[in-house]
Amino acid sequence: MTEFRFRERRTPHPHPLPMGERGRVRGMRFFVYGLYAFCAILLLVPVGASAQGLLQGVSGIMELNYSFLSTKTTDATGNTTKTTTNNFNPRVTLTVNTNIFPNLKLDAGVIVEKNISWFKTDRISTKSDITDLRPYINLTLETPLYTAGIGYDRRQETVKASGSPGVTTINEDYNVILGWRPEGLPIIDARFTRTNLFDQKHDIQDMTTDYGLLSARYVYKNLDVRYQGTYTDTKDKLNEVETKDYLHTGRITYSDMFFNNRVSFNGSYNISYEETNTTAAGIGGTVSSQISPFAGLSIVNIVANPITLDSNPALIDGNTTTSAGINIGLPPLGGDTTSLRQVGLDFLVPTQVNQLFLWVDRDLSSATNILNFFFANIQVWTSSDNLNWTQVVGSTVSQGQFQNRFEINLPLAGVTTRYIKVLTLPLQNVVSGATSFPNIFITELQAFIKKPAQEVKGKITRLTHILNIDSRTRILDIPMLFYEFSYFLDKTDPGQTTYTVSNGFSVNHRFNPIFSGSARVAREDGTEEGKKRWAYVYNASIVATPLTTLRNNLVYSGRIEEIGKQSTKNNSIFMQNTATLYKGIDVNLGGGFNFATLETGQDQRNTVINFGASVVPHRTMTINLMYSDTTTDQSGGGLPSSSTSTRRGDLSVAYRPFETLYIFTSWEILAQKGQKIQTTQNYGINWSPFPEGTFQFNFSYNESILSENNQKSRLITPSVRWNITSRSYLDLSYQYIHSSSKLEKSDSNGVSANLRIFL
Numbered sequence: 001m002t003e004f005r006f007r008e009r010r011t012p013h014p015h016p017l018p019m020g021e022r023g024r025v026r027g028m029r030f031f032v033y034g035l036y037a038f039c040a041i042l043l044l045v046p047v048g049a050s051a052q053g054l055l056q057g058v059s060g061i062m063e064l065n066y067s068f069l070s071t072k073t074t075d076a077t078g079n080t081t082k083t084t085t086n087n088f089n090p091r092v093t094l095t096v097n098t099n100i101f102p103n104l105k106l107d108a109g110v111i112v113e114k115n116i117s118w119f120k121t122d123r124i125s126t127k128s129d130i131t132d133l134r135p136y137i138n139l140t141l142e143t144p145l146y147t148a149g150i151g152y153d154r155r156q157e158t159v160k161a162s163g164s165p166g167v168t169t170i171n172e173d174y175n176v177i178l179g180w181r182p183e184g185l186p187i188i189d190a191r192f193t194r195t196n197l198f199d200q201k202h203d204i205q206d207m208t209t210d211y212g213l214l215s216a217r218y219v220y221k222n223l224d225v226r227y228q229g230t231y232t233d234t235k236d237k238l239n240e241v242e243t244k245d246y247l248h249t250g251r252i253t254y255s256d257m258f259f260n261n262r263v264s265f266n267g268s269y270n271i272s273y274e275e276t277n278t279t280a281a282g283i284g285g286t287v288s289s290q291i292s293p294f295a296g297l298s299i300v301n302i303v304a305n306p307i308t309l310d311s312n313p314a315l316i317d318g319n320t321t322t323s324a325g326i327n328i329g330l331p332p333l334g335g336d337t338t339s340l341r342q343v344g345l346d347f348l349v350p351t352q353v354n355q356l357f358l359w360v361d362r363d364l365s366s367a368t369n370i371l372n373f374f375f376a377n378i379q380v381w382t383s384s385d386n387l388n389w390t391q392v393v394g395s396t397v398s399q400g401q402f403q404n405r406f407e408i409n410l411p412l413a414g415v416t417t418r419y420i421k422v423l424t425l426p427l428q429n430v431v432s433g434a435t436s437f438p439n440i441f442i443t444e445l446q447a448f449i450k451k452p453a454q455e456v457k458g459k460i461t462r463l464t465h466i467l468n469i470d471s472r473t474r475i476l477d478i479p480m481l482f483y484e485f486s487y488f489l490d491k492t493d494p495g496q497t498t499y500t501v502s503n504g505f506s507v508n509h510r511f512n513p514i515f516s517g518s519a520r521v522a523r524e525d526g527t528e529e530g531k532k533r534w535a536y537v538y539n540a541s542i543v544a545t546p547l548t549t550l551r552n553n554l555v556y557s558g559r560i561e562e563i564g565k566q567s568t569k570n571n572s573i574f575m576q577n578t579a580t581l582y583k584g585i586d587v588n589l590g591g592g593f594n595f596a597t598l599e600t601g602q603d604q605r606n607t608v609i610n611f612g613a614s615v616v617p618h619r620t621m622t623i624n625l626m627y628s629d630t631t632t633d634q635s636g637g638g639l640p641s642s643s644t645s646t647r648r649g650d651l652s653v654a655y656r657p658f659e660t661l662y663i664f665t666s667w668e669i670l671a672q673k674g675q676k677i678q679t680t681q682n683y684g685i686n687w688s689p690f691p692e693g694t695f696q697f698n699f700s701y702n703e704s705i706l707s708e709n710n711q712k713s714r715l716i717t718p719s720v721r722w723n724i725t726s727r728s729y730l731d732l733s734y735q736y737i738h739s740s741s742k743l744e745k746s747d748s749n750g751v752s753a754n755l756r757i758f759l
Contacts, residue, residue, distance in 0.1 A: 057098025057106070060759035065089040069432055069735075069750035076743055086118040089366065094759075108137035115366050129160040130366075138175070147179035155402055168200035171402040186218040186225075197402070206237040226251045239285035241453045246275045262474045270466040278460075280453040288355060288450040293345040296445065297386070297421065298326055302339045304381065304423060305389040309344050315445050316345070320359040320405070323441035328360070328374070330427040330434045333684045333702070334654050334664035337426060343445050344421030346386070348490055349498055350529065352449055354414030356380065358406040358422050359444040362437075364399070369432045370440075371399055377424045380408060382417035389421070414449065429702055430713050430737055432750055465491045479509035484522065500526035504537070517542045531564030549580035569597040574608070584616035601637030606630065620657055626650040645673040662686045681705040696721040713739040727758040 070084045095109035111134040119126045136153030153173050160166035178190040191213045198206040215228040232245040249272040257264050278287055296315030301307055314324035328341050343358070358378070364370055380392040394411045408422065422445060427434050467489040475481045484504045491497045504522025511517065519540040526533050539557035546552075558571040574592030581587060591609040598604060608630050615623040627649045635641040652666035668680040684702040700717040719733035730753070737748040 058094075058096050060092070060094040062093075062757045062759065063089075063091040064755040065091070065753070067433070067750065067752040069748060071746060071748040073744055073746040081121060083119070083121040085120075088114075088116045090114050103141055103143050105140045105142065106138075107140070110135040113366075126162045128162070129158075129166075131158040132156070140177075145181060147177065147181075149175070149177040151175040157402075167204070169205075169401070170196070170198055170200065172196050186216045188214075188216045190214050202237075204238075207235065208237070209234045222254055222256045224251075224253045236285050239453070240281035241285040241287070242279050243287055243453075244277045245289075246273075248273045264472045266468075266470045268466075268468045270464075272462075272464045274462045276456075276460045278453060278457040280457040283454065285453040286450050287453050287456050288448040289456075291347065291351060291353060291447040291449060293447060294348040295346040296324070297344040297346060297419070298324065299342050300326065300336070300339050301342065304340055304342070304379075304391075306387050307342070307389065308387050309342060309419075309421060312343070315343055315442070318444070320444045321361060322443055323361055324443055326442040327439055328424055328426050328442060329437045329440035330429060332438070333662060333686050333700070334652070334666075337428060338668075339426075340423045341426060341442070342421050342423040343442055344386075344419055345445060345447055347418055347420075347447075349496065350384075350416050350418050351447075352414050352416045353420055353447045354410045354412060355448040355450045356408040356410070356420070356422060357400065357444070357446040357448070358408060358442065359446070360404050360406070361441045361443050362439075363404055364437075364440070367433060367437065370427065370434065370437055373427060373431045373434075374406060374424060378406060378408065379423050380410060381421050381423065382415050383419040383421075384417065386419050389419075409450075412450075420447065429715055430739065432735065432737070432748065433752075435700075435717065435733075462495070463493045464495075465489065479507050482506045484520075488526075496530050498526065498528055500524055500533075514546050515542065515544050528563055533561070533563045535559060535561035550577075551579070552577045566599045567597070568599055569595075571595045572606075585613070587611075587613045598637070600639065602634050602639055603636045605633045620655060622654045624650070624652045643673065647671040660688050660691060677707070679705075679707040694723045696723070709741040709743060711739070711741040713737070728756065730755050 138151035140149035297309035298312040506520035508518035572594040576590035
């Protein structure tokens, strides 16, 4: 993937459009007009009885949105600032989604949207006017044997602001898809896309990207063979930079069981070849090359460091529209608003990165307040072990043009790391308009290295081999004793070779109906970052289940490792107990110790205690209690000794006396060594007395009190919905927000209206 920076052209065009460009535009118009004319003819042609009626596939939505927000802020010195914002946003959507013939589907439509905003602060007033036009058309022919399709979509955005001339930016895509699915033979898919991104005068940006993909997959019993080839040609006409990228990847996987299922085998081999050719006649422009990660990672947890992220393959599957399971939208009343949403990548070896794309599943371009919240809260962290993380300072966040993504630019030198993650708090209810965004799902995380075009021009090639073999042999049945062997190889040319050979034994056994146990020990040998590496890995656990409502688990694990004559040790023992004391009363109690010797020679000791309880005294009430205590001590290694501790307690009560009334309250206390004790209180109520009526009323109240800087916030939101007909409704809401702290005091009043008519 390639991205460029743009600069203004030094000499004006002799014509509004060069001759070549005018020819290109005429060709585009002929393509689009021809496609629409073909569809118009199809609308007039009688169709077979098995085809869907064309009028049945026509639909539309007309929306009128208006919002007003007035905010008065007074800082600690007594200075007062008042701002008002008016926003008017009409939108019309027309679609045709129908089967012209039994196997021929038409999907076409147009979205016309206007967004007019008036912003006033003290005596300064500004106005912005954004016009968005999005026509699209797709024809798809699909049978059990093959698929063929052609499509076009265009997005034209005109932005006008007070005191500046309007700028019109256009993004258009041409798409062709082909698919072949013969029974018993390889499945083949092909796709071609041409994307043109330019401003109307071709003075600010003018790019054309051609993308081609060919993939094949063949599955026979336990054998899976795949190939994918891509071609990307990106031309930056203003900076006279062109990048051609060829990427070929192949993958073979095989798994089976042998000798009466006593031996299992899993193996995979990946090979990829990438060739990049960059020509740069000008002196400007940058080139972004996408980095292929080894694994996607994610977790939802209040802790940013230390924390271990879990595997999440959906974050790196190339699908930027389907959810990867992490929601950064507004949680419901009583939902988790404090846990960080964290997504990351594992590159397997230290890799240089200076740009990240965080994709989401919806368009946020017109939600300025929502965007500003995430711009301020998105952070980037790096790690060498997926446990200890360090925040990257100096990163900037912006919105992708015409794309549902956040573009995160790190300092140009970037970072070199094995693990990288992006984290943010979920949307908070004090953000104006947040109630309209309960779901914003992360779909993909991509990493890039961006460099000046002059620095990377020429031909660059890279060949990568990844081999992974894993086998397990059952030696004894009672106890179940296994010999385990694995081999992993990652070889990159040019680059380093990393490999790991592991030999180990594992055993598990049930002693009686109450006690069972397992253990494993293994020796690993290999190289990492060009250095020799060896390690001993061991663990053991005992599980006791004296009652169906009581479970106890004791786990011991350790690792001794040496890389390039630098050794580390890690040993830990933890016990976790869960019990159902009575129906509706569940408790858990756990804790343990971790002893480690770091590369620096420091000794580190962690002590963890956690307790939790869930009580349901009545079906209308739920009480949750949580307490955790973590202490970390470091000493030795010629470095100063240090000690940190964190104690945290949470109590929450949710009460729903009626189906239409929900009450929630929570208290949190956080004590950290060397810092003042922090407390947080939350109170909320939601009342919807007529949830099924034609006229629906909703009242929401939420208040938060934080001891830090004496922060207080109060949110009151009454709203009504009038279901005018079965195909139209009107939403009206009022929002009052009050917040205060030692630093400033703020009061906001806002109203919004939304009329939606389904055609």
